[in-house]
Amino acid sequence: MESDTQRIALGLRQRDVAVLETLVEQYQYRLVRYLVSLLGRRDGVDDFVQETWLRVLERGGSYDGHSRFEPWLFRVARNIALDAMRKRPTFSLDSKEEDGVRSSPASGEPSPYTLAARTQDAERLAHSLQTLEPVYREALVLRFQEELSLQEISAIVGAPVSTVASRIYRGLATLRPQFEGDTA
Amino acid sequence: MNTDHHDTFQRMIDESLAGVILAEKEQSLREHLSTCARCKEYLSASNRVIAGLSGFSFEVNPTLNARVLAALRLHAEQGRGILARDAGTMRQHGVRFKNWAAFALALSMSFAGSALVYQVATRLAVPMYFDNAQVQAGVLVFWLLPSFCSALWLLAAPGENRGIA
Numbered sequence: 001m002e003s004d005t006q007r008i009a010l011g012l013r014q015r016d017v018a019v020l021e022t023l024v025e026q027y028q029y030r031l032v033r034y035l036v037s038l039l040g041r042r043d044g045v046d047d048f049v050q051e052t053w054l055r056v057l058e059r060g061g062s063y064d065g066h067s068r069f070e071p072w073l074f075r076v077a078r079n080i081a082l083d084a085m086r087k088r089p090t091f092s093l094d095s096k097e098e099d100g101v102r103s104s105p106a107s108g109e110p111s112p113y114t115l116a117a118r119t120q121d122a123e124r125l126a127h128s129l130q131t132l133e134p135v136y137r138e139a140l141v142l143r144f145q146e147e148l149s150l151q152e153i154s155a156i157v158g159a160p161v162s163t164v165a166s167r168i169y170r171g172l173a174t175l176r177p178q179f180e181g182d183t184a
Numbered sequence: 185m186n187t188d189h190h191d192t193f194q195r196m197i198d199e200s201l202a203g204v205i206l207a208e209k210e211q212s213l214r215e216h217l218s219t220c221a222r223c224k225e226y227l228s229a230s231n232r233v234i235a236g237l238s239g240f241s242f243e244v245n246p247t248l249n250a251r252v253l254a255a256l257r258l259h260a261e262q263g264r265g266i267l268a269r270d271a272g273t274m275r276q277h278g279v280r281f282k283n284w285a286a287f288a289l290a291l292s293m294s295f296a297g298s299a300l301v302y303q304v305a306t307r308l309a310v311p312m313y314f315d316n317a318q319v320q321a322g323v324l325v326f327w328l329l330p331s332f333c334s335a336l337w338l339l340a341a342p343g344e345n346r347g348i349a
Contacts, residue, residue: 017260024252032244046245050252057256057263113240121232122239143202144234150204161204169198172230179229179236
């Protein structure tokens with residue numbers, strides 16, 4: 001893995017477009033999925049995706065290749081999304097939580113989770129996920145969809161590991177009642 | 185079993201799912217789960233949440249990749265252009281600086297050398313029967329003017345070494 005990440009780091013330092021093309025192909029879907037979980041909406045995500053890759057091109061030299069690429073990529077995406085939220089209050093993620101992430105409900109349009117649900121369990125979760133505090137949703141997605149470690153998530157969200165863990169517990173606690181007492 | 189006891193194990197289940205449980209706790213949890221229906225139910229519901237999270241598949245705009253790649257290529261190209269322009273400007277600035285430095289050095293050497301030559305010439309003037317005006321004219325024509333012209337030539341060198349031209 002080290003050699004892969006080192007190769008990516010070298011390519012980014014050299015602003016090698018071929019390396020970036022490979023990364024786009026490899027990580028695009030996961031980037032979209034992460035941004036949807038962060039924003040709680042689908043519209044506008046494509047712009048953030050493009051901006052994220054351009055930022056990767058510009059600041060790729062700061063990726064050292066000693067750790068996995070995707071946490072670094074998600075951190076870049078998160079910073080871009082949060083900056084945009086702060087500049088555009090109508091698209092705000094203001095939060096009661098300490099790091100300021102809260103989705104604004106999409107007006108009248110179906111939730112991205114409802115549209116994206118492909119299994120019965122996912123359909124049952126769709127509404128709760130949409131209304132879940134974004135910091136919990138983000139922690140759950142990074143842990144269970146992206147399969148990142150708590151340390152990696154901690155580096156992305158800029159919060160201590162213990163905070164990340166409690167977000168995961170609280171997120172699970174919010175969603176779990178959907179399946180409790182269910183023998184299916 | 186009291187509720188606190190279940191809470192403790194359910195907390196362990198959360199820790200296990202988050203990947204932060206200690207090995208000895210994990211063992212104790214496994215033993216507990218083999219006998220406790222309530223905590224097993226808790227684990228099962230948690231696992232279904234996790235499975236449910238994997239049941240979403242987002243549509244990616246089919247043109248998004250092409251759009252991103254086009255933007256990347258354009259920016260990379262612009263970046264290279266800016267870098268090349270900056271490097272050219274810096275190189276040009278470097279050449280100008282060198283030329284001015286050479287000019288300043290040549291000019292100072294020209295005056296210092298002229299002063300020295302004038303001193304030597306005045307000492308030789310007496311045995312060689314030259315007067316002061318002839319010595320001054322000699323130094324001016326044969327030393328000061330040629331060295332000053334050389335300094336100017338350095339500054340106005342042609343091609344890449346050109347300074348003021």
